[in-house]
Amino acid sequence: MTRLQSALAACQERGEKAMGLFLTNGFPHPDATLPILHAVDEAGADFIELGMPFSDPLAEGLPIQHASERALRHGVTMPDAFRTAEQFRAESETPLLLMGYVNPILRYGVGNFCRDARSSGVDGLILPDLPPEEADVIEHEARNAGLGLVFLVAPNTSDERVRFIDERASAFVYAVSVAGLTGSNLDGLDGISAYLSRVRRIVHNNPLLVGFGIRTHEDATRLSEHTDGFIVGTALIRLTEALWDDASLTDAERLDRVRRWTHELKHGTTSLSV
DSSP: OOHHHHHHHHHHHHTOOEEEEEEETTOSOHHHHHHHHHHHHHTTOSEEEEEOOOSOOTTOOHHHHHHHHHHHHTTOOHHHHHHHHHHHHTTOOSOEEEEOOHHHHHHHOHHHHHHHHHHTTOOEEEOTTOOGGGTHHHHHHHHHTTOEEEEEEOTTOOHHHHHHHHHHOSSOEEEESSSSOTTOOOOOHHHHHHHHHHHHHHOOSSOEEEESSOOSHHHHHHHGGGSSEEEEOHHHHHHHHHHHTOTTSOHHHHHHHHHHHHHHHHHSOOOOOO
């Protein structure tokens, strides 16, 4: 069993919904990313997605687009994501996935990318622009490197395609809550619930997690009723941008706010002892 599989299974055994948090590498500043990752880890994240900045992040809403742009302006590159992962892994066994897009990986070299990701302590990959039908371009190298692959389903994904995606995924199935971009509003919760219930009946080979639009513990509780957990990115991006742009705060105060927000997101309370 992989580190990610073990973490998700442990959540199920405890009767908890797994919580994954996303942060763009190099955001809000290259020196801030690693301390933020440790803060959310200490406060209860069950796994972490580290975004590799890209100039054309097609699945992302404006906040995460802006985070990529800000990181790229700081000169953040793909090898920097490996260094961040390696530094994180030196102090934590919490699963870490890289989230990004296929073109930079092809330019880097698929074999080189998978080798460097694994040697840095990465556990899996989320590549929104890689259809499972075309996954052969990376699947073999990822499997040899022990990297799990995540594929996405959406409200308009047919039952047949959900089954196919469940067969191809090797980490978990990512259910996009709405047919839109990250950070979209959660309109029509009854419809979202019906969609997630339908997908839950089909997905058997992998854990099922839901993301997009989750901002609060209440959002997470409602949407994960039919899933094994939830993923939050935009809300953390917005929080960290506001905190690090506030010159009146110290870094210690900023990280404490991140810990308390993380704990509240999963548990619905700000009570925290770390």
